[in-house]
Amino acid sequence: MRPDHRGRMRILTLISRCPWPLTDGAGIRDFNLLREAAKRHDVFLLCFLFKPSDRDHFSHLRPYCKEIVGIDLVRPRATMPARAAKNLVMKRPFITEEYRRPNMAAALARMVAEREIDVIHAHFLHMSQYHPFKGQAAFVHDAHNLEHVLWRRIARTVRNPLKRLFAASQCAKLIRLQQEVGVGSEKCVTLSDEDRTEYKRICPEADIATVPNGADVAYWRPSQSSSEPRSILYFGNLSWEPQSDAALYLHETILPAIWARMPDAKLYIVGQNPPDSVRRLGGERVIVTGFVPDMRDYLARAEVVVMPLRIGAGTKHRVFQALAMQKPVVCTPVAAEGIDLIHGETALIAEQPEEFASHTLRLLQDPELRAKLGEHGRKLVLDRYDWRSIYDRLEATFQDAYRRRRAQSRGNGLG
Numbered sequence: 001m002r003p004d005h006r007g008r009m010r011i012l013t014l015i016s017r018c019p020w021p022l023t024d025g026a027g028i029r030d031f032n033l034l035r036e037a038a039k040r041h042d043v044f045l046l047c048f049l050f051k052p053s054d055r056d057h058f059s060h061l062r063p064y065c066k067e068i069v070g071i072d073l074v075r076p077r078a079t080m081p082a083r084a085a086k087n088l089v090m091k092r093p094f095i096t097e098e099y100r101r102p103n104m105a106a107a108l109a110r111m112v113a114e115r116e117i118d119v120i121h122a123h124f125l126h127m128s129q130y131h132p133f134k135g136q137a138a139f140v141h142d143a144h145n146l147e148h149v150l151w152r153r154i155a156r157t158v159r160n161p162l163k164r165l166f167a168a169s170q171c172a173k174l175i176r177l178q179q180e181v182g183v184g185s186e187k188c189v190t191l192s193d194e195d196r197t198e199y200k201r202i203c204p205e206a207d208i209a210t211v212p213n214g215a216d217v218a219y220w221r222p223s224q225s226s227s228e229p230r231s232i233l234y235f236g237n238l239s240w241e242p243q244s245d246a247a248l249y250l251h252e253t254i255l256p257a258i259w260a261r262m263p264d265a266k267l268y269i270v271g272q273n274p275p276d277s278v279r280r281l282g283g284e285r286v287i288v289t290g291f292v293p294d295m296r297d298y299l300a301r302a303e304v305v306v307m308p309l310r311i312g313a314g315t316k317h318r319v320f321q322a323l324a325m326q327k328p329v330v331c332t333p334v335a336a337e338g339i340d341l342i343h344g345e346t347a348l349i350a351e352q353p354e355e356f357a358s359h360t361l362r363l364l365q366d367p368e369l370r371a372k373l374g375e376h377g378r379k380l381v382l383d384r385y386d387w388r389s390i391y392d393r394l395e396a397t398f399q400d401a402y403r404r405r406r407a408q409s410r411g412n413g414l415g
Helices: 025-038 052-064 080-087 102-114 124-128 147-157 161-184 193-202 241-261 295-301 317-324 353-365 367-384 387-411
Strands: 010-015 042-049 067-072 119-123 138-142 187-190 208-210 231-235 266-270 286-290 304-307 329-331
Touching (some): 010 102, 025 042, 025 052, 025 119, 052 067, 067 102, 119 387, 138 161, 147 193, 208 387, 231 295, 241 304, 241 353, 266 295, 295 317, 304 317, 304 353, 317 329, 329 353, 353 367
Parallel strands (some): 042 067, 231 266
């Protein structure tokens, strides 16, 4: 390791995809923490690229990175079912096998040695499986989701019996790998104290800190434009099955009860790459937009934002964004997980479809309650979920990991 220091460290951010553009929750967290780290340290980026044109986005990242290295990742869609079937008899989880490549391991080992990296910040289990190649650097596993929790929920919710069987087959594999990574990392990071408790349950040896998600409060600001009467917004990365599932669940089980009492209510489903099952929902009272260049326009227009998620883990960026723009939110307990929401003060929380519809109607009919929730919600984000203050927690985690790794190296006669 480099000599002990109190100044700038060399941080290598290890990500499963290029973190630009900011179209999904993972990229939002990856980028914002990278940007904050670059204010204090020298940041290097190593990531997979889903397509060669991803390199065109490097220009947005260079102001924050000393060096950017992209490794092309080929995952043919046509053979994915066969790869998934083959995984049923494998010991390692499917989602991490899809990202296990010798050239990534070699690139990581080379960058750590040649750039004298102090700390590796690895995002998701996909990339934290590379912890054996950390060299003399400290390794920080940023879990984002607890994958066994996410896949267990998928197994309970998905209708297709083959998908349900496959999802169930992954849970034990994911627990084993999360245990391995927890032991092999100097520090682990979860998004909520609830996730931290669960990770400690499956891996008591892991040293875990909570670093929640947040919002760019300067970007997601309240709009001065008026909202569209009786408009409801659900938005997200619709290519991600848990978020497209929420759109279908909303349309099938919640919206009919809203329309029974308010026939002219209009739902906007906004987000990139909606599957055909979501696109088919479009009509006179349901607008499915696909990708939009600026989500703030639709948030400004909405009277109520809904987050009817049934599947998920970690904390949800879209909730923070809506709160930051001072919008009233109705969400399920899954969508509210890990966020210090108080029912009736900062949001309305409902698990059953009838209750969810009732809360949504109440907000559509009560401008005073909308204003109250909006004001309290934005204050919550300003007080607790601004990326700048959140990064302070991650900085402390980096410092702890560095000290721990340095002590190990000294004990091994390497420091």
